[in-house]
Amino acid sequence: MPKANELPRPTDAELEILTVLWSRGPATVREVHSTISSRRAAQYTTVLKLMQIMTEKGLVKRDEKQRAHVYSASRPREWTQRQLAGDLLERAFAGSASRLLVGALAARKASAAELAELRKLLERYEGERR
Amino acid sequence: MRLDLWLTAPLAHALGRALLDFLWEAALLAGALRAALQLGAGRSARWRHQAALACSLALPLAFTGTLALLLGGGHAAALPLTPGQPMVFTPAPGGSPPASPADWPAWIASFWMGGVMLFCSLRLAGWLRIDSMRRRGVCAAPAEWQRRLRTLADAVRVSRPVVLLESCLASVPLAIGYWRPVILMPLGTLAGLSAEQVEAILIHELAHIRRADYLVSLAQGLIEGLFFFHPAVWWISAVVRTEREYACDDVVVALRPDARVYAAALATLEQCRRPAVQLAAAANGGNLVRRIRRLLDEPAPERASRRRTPALAGALVLVAGAATALLFWPAARSFAQATPPAEAAQAAREQDRDIEETKRSLDELEQKFAREEKQLHGAKESLDQAQQLIEGHAAELEKALADAGSGSAQQEEQLRQAEQALQELKASQAGRPEELLRQQQLALQQAEERLQEAQKASETAQAGASQQLAQQKRALEEAQEQLRQLKTRELDEILRLQQKQIADASQALEQWQGADDAKQRATLQQRLEQAQRQLEGAAQSCCRETAERSATDEPQEMPRPQNRAELASAYRKWLNEDVAYLITARERAAFAALETDAERDRFIEQFWQRRNPTPGAAENAFKEEHYRRLAYANEHFAGSVPGWRSDRGRLYITYGPPDEIDDHSGESVPRQDWRYVHIEGLGYDIKVEFFDPGKTGDYRMEAAPASRGSYLELMAVMGDAAGAITRSLKTGGFPVVAYPLAGRPGMVHVLVGPYSDAASLAKAKAALEAAGYHPTLAR
Numbered sequence: 001m002p003k004a005n006e007l008p009r010p011t012d013a014e015l016e017i018l019t020v021l022w023s024r025g026p027a028t029v030r031e032v033h034s035t036i037s038s039r040r041a042a043q044y045t046t047v048l049k050l051m052q053i054m055t056e057k058g059l060v061k062r063d064e065k066q067r068a069h070v071y072s073a074s075r076p077r078e079w080t081q082r083q084l085a086g087d088l089l090e091r092a093f094a095g096s097a098s099r100l101l102v103g104a105l106a107a108r109k110a111s112a113a114e115l116a117e118l119r120k121l122l123e124r125y126e127g128e129r130r
Numbered sequence: 131m132r133l134d135l136w137l138t139a140p141l142a143h144a145l146g147r148a149l150l151d152f153l154w155e156a157a158l159l160a161g162a163l164r165a166a167l168q169l170g171a172g173r174s175a176r177w178r179h180q181a182a183l184a185c186s187l188a189l190p191l192a193f194t195g196t197l198a199l200l201l202g203g204g205h206a207a208a209l210p211l212t213p214g215q216p217m218v219f220t221p222a223p224g225g226s227p228p229a230s231p232a233d234w235p236a237w238i239a240s241f242w243m244g245g246v247m248l249f250c251s252l253r254l255a256g257w258l259r260i261d262s263m264r265r266r267g268v269c270a271a272p273a274e275w276q277r278r279l280r281t282l283a284d285a286v287r288v289s290r291p292v293v294l295l296e297s298c299l300a301s302v303p304l305a306i307g308y309w310r311p312v313i314l315m316p317l318g319t320l321a322g323l324s325a326e327q328v329e330a331i332l333i334h335e336l337a338h339i340r341r342a343d344y345l346v347s348l349a350q351g352l353i354e355g356l357f358f359f360h361p362a363v364w365w366i367s368a369v370v371r372t373e374r375e376y377a378c379d380d381v382v383v384a385l386r387p388d389a390r391v392y393a394a395a396l397a398t399l400e401q402c403r404r405p406a407v408q409l410a411a412a413a414n415g416g417n418l419v420r421r422i423r424r425l426l427d428e429p430a431p432e433r434a435s436r437r438r439t440p441a442l443a444g445a446l447v448l449v450a451g452a453a454t455a456l457l458f459w460p461a462a463r464s465f466a467q468a469t470p471p472a473e474a475a476q477a478a479r480e481q482d483r484d485i486e487e488t489k490r491s492l493d494e495l496e497q498k499f500a501r502e503e504k505q506l507h508g509a510k511e512s513l514d515q516a517q518q519l520i521e522g523h524a525a526e527l528e529k530a531l532a533d534a535g536s537g538s539a540q541q542e543e544q545l546r547q548a549e550q551a552l553q554e555l556k557a558s559q560a561g562r563p564e565e566l567l568r569q570q571q572l573a574l575q576q577a578e579e580r581l582q583e584a585q586k587a588s589e590t591a592q593a594g595a596s597q598q599l600a601q602q603k604r605a606l607e608e609a610q611e612q613l614r615q616l617k618t619r620e621l622d623e624i625l626r627l628q629q630k631q632i633a634d635a636s637q638a639l640e641q642w643q644g645a646d647d648a649k650q651r652a653t654l655q656q657r658l659e660q661a662q663r664q665l666e667g668a669a670q671s672c673c674r675e676t677a678e679r680s681a682t683d684e685p686q687e688m689p690r691p692q693n694r695a696e697l698a699s700a701y702r703k704w705l706n707e708d709v710a711y712l713i714t715a716r717e718r719a720a721f722a723a724l725e726t727d728a729e730r731d732r733f734i735e736q737f738w739q740r741r742n743p744t745p746g747a748a749e750n751a752f753k754e755e756h757y758r759r760l761a762y763a764n765e766h767f768a769g770s771v772p773g774w775r776s777d778r779g780r781l782y783i784t785y786g787p788p789d790e791i792d793d794h795s796g797e798s799v800p801r802q803d804w805r806y807v808h809i810e811g812l813g814y815d816i817k818v819e820f821f822d823p824g825k826t827g828d829y830r831m832e833a834a835p836a837s838r839g840s841y842l843e844l845m846a847v848m849g850d851a852a853g854a855i856t857r858s859l860k861t862g863g864f865p866v867v868a869y870p871l872a873g874r875p876g877m878v879h880v881l882v883g884p885y886s887d888a889a890s891l892a893k894a895k896a897a898l899e900a901a902g903y904h905p906t907l908a909r
Contacts, residue, residue: 012266015298016266016267019268019296019297020269022298022317023317025732036270039269039270039295077298077317077318102305102344105396105399105400110418114419117419118397118418118419119397121426122393122394125393
């Protein structure tokens with residue numbers, strides 16, 4: 001098995017399986033397949049094959065204690081997110097993409113001072129309502 | 131196309147001039163938007179967003195309009211129509227053109243086109259990346275959340291089906307796509323926030339979808355790419371973005387009036403967002419503080435600067451006017467240069483006239499601006515006055531409302547005063563110029579609306595406050611419960627250690643009873659005494675600690691780990707109520723460390739499976755019996771605390787129904803005696819007495835009152851040790867009652883007695899001491 005810091009970057013299909021494992025916790029191939037197929041058509045055997053490959057690559061771990069093997073992601077999602085975000089191309093696009101994003105929060109992360117002010121605002125509001 | 135041909139092409143010249151004209155056009159539009167926003171200060175964010183959007187869309191219209199005028203209008207005759215046909219000042223075809231001052235609009239156009247290509251390709255790449263996020267690194271959200279999203283979509287009136295996905299690439303919640311919209315939640319958000327908070331965020335995203343903000347955002351990207359060189363364009367764009375978020379916030383608050391939940395959700399999301407992806411290029415952040423201030427109705431600290439803004443708007447308009455004058459001049463001159471000499475004189479005369487006219491119209495324009503600004507100022511001032519008056523009354527009203535529910539008569543009086551003041555203000559407006567009066571009436575109308583809003587808001591605030599009070603009460607109860615649990619847990623730790631010592635000691639006692647050798651007997655006794663002393667010391671310090679802690683810690687809320695605070699109420703109830711007496715300290719710690727609800731569900735299933743008398747079977751007799759006991763306790767033992775938490779409930783849930791209950795509820799101090807024939811780990815014939823001195827139905831487990839005689843007491847740890855002690859005491863002929871200790875689970879209180887006279891008491895004490903025990907006199 002490769003060393004932890006030499007884990008290969010997951011492909012898109014592998015990333016999808018990892019996402020399911022991060023979201024739902026350790027799961028069997030059948031559980032992963034049923035989650036994926038709720039979003040798009042997917043073959044059970046394809047998912048099984050992919051997860052076997054990922055086990056060999058060290059991206060997931062297989063618990064063979066139970067009759068149905070239970071798989072779990074070998075790295076926390078933050079680690080892989082950092083790995084993906086470290087990509088130069090990804091970073092170049094991120095800046096331009098951020099102006100097109102529509103969502104609840106701004107594209108720029110709030111500074112520590114702003115966060116502190118937010119906390120203060122909420123606390124003061126709580127205090128007044130009390 | 132060759133460079134020299136391009137530089138002399140009429141299109142290039144027209145583009146260059148149109149770009150220069152755009153400088154003042156955009157500045158004017160920005161000034162107009164600024165003035166409109168000032169006038170509509172009290173309007174909804176939706177109105178303000180539409181104004182900014184209209185202004186943003188007017189930018190390309192102004193530009194293409196100018197371009198069409200320059201290409202097809204009166205000047206076209208003066209320009210060569212086909213490329214390659216030399217203009218007056220260009221040399222013969224084939225030679226490279228000299229650096230002519232008349233080429234500069236074409237040069238500008240060239241640079242502009244380069245910039246547009248760069249910006250637009252970056253935007254395109256960004257858009258492709260965003261679109262890929264709906265497929266890459268996503269997984270369908272749990273069905274329960276999909277169902278809730280459909281309900282929310284109906285409430286927000288989004289008719290297209292919306293897909294909810296969890297994404298490992300999104301760092302903040304996003305709404306992507308117009309025809310097939312998806313909402314991306316960062317992984318962990320659905321489980322990490324409370325259900326209420328997630329719903330508020332989902333409503334915000336649904337509002338974006340309903341308002342087609344994704345399309346608007348793409349259009350904005352294009353406009354920014356086209357006019358990247360103009361700061362006014364970026365400013366207008368920023369206004370659109372800000373007001374868009376405000377408008378969506380308004381939708382959330384309209385559907386979920388407790389803004390605190392939503393504000394806390396935004397703040398939590400912001401805090402949890404991973405810092406790995408730095409989107410440093412974006413400059414539209416930093417408004418979250420303003421948004422939350424707005425949600426919580428806090429006045430912005432920079433309010434004072436609003437006085438200056440009409441002047442600022444005026445200044446902007448003047449600057450735009452000056453820019454117009456400056457730009458028209460060189461443009462006109464360059465036209466004159468570009469005209470053939472035969473027509474030059476004629477054109478020059480015409481253009482002189484044009485210039486005169488332009489100057490005159492500029493003067494008029496300036497005067498008009500000045501007049502309008504003055505009017506604006508006057509209107510603004512009276513609006514401010516009315517607003518201040520209304521705000522003053524609204525504040526008084528809110529205060530009165532908040533003060534008490536009894537103040538409604540007072541409120542009505544104040545309302546009447548406010549209305550009277552309004553009437554007076556209306557009367558005072560008579561006699562002003564009609565235009566102003568109309569504006570002020572409009573302002574008054576708005577003010578009245580605001581007053582009504584304020585009234586409504588204060589009513590909802592009152593309702594919200596009482597709801598919050600109830601919530602806080604619940605939270606306090608939970609905190610107290612947890613405090614209790616914590617005490618129990620720590621005590622358990624200490625006691626488990628001592629249990630071992632006691633076990634050793636009682637083993638030694640039995641050895642001693644069978645031993646012949648005097649010397650061995652002496653050392654064993656010594657060991658026994660030592661262990662007993664340690665035990666008593668520890669038990670006393672436990673009591674002290676518990677007392678101290680309950681004295682100091684009670685008023686404070688126990689610090690709780692973050693994930694525990696976020697724990698859904700169903701799991702909290704399970705942990706602190708359903709299995710409060712079953713769960714071990716280790717299991718509790720393991721449960722607290724779980725992160726997702728799926729994990730918790732699995733944990734709960736395994737928790738019961740471990741206790742299943744027939745493992746693997748679908749039915750779990752243990753679980754069924756436990757929930758039956760819980761239900762029985764809640765039904766029969768409820769008093770000032772829920773039944774499961776009362777002393778009788780605790781005993782009933784832990785040890786099941788007693789074999790015998792003696793009910794003495796008619797006595798002066800109501801009493802119930804419970805008897806268990808056998809309790810595993812505690813011994814045989816366990817008697818527990820409950821007293822209800824206040825006659826409130828709150829039976830408390832207590833040692834018997836001293837009036838029935840004196841007792842000698844011993845402390846023991848529940849389990850084998852306690853069993854051994856009670857057994858050996860009973861075989862020694864001592865009348866023994868063992869009580870589980872109230873408030874200190876795991877400890878057994880062994881009472882020996884009662885003895886009605888001092889002589890028999892002293893005799894029993896001596897006998898016990900001789901047997902190696904160290905009894906104390908019970909209170």
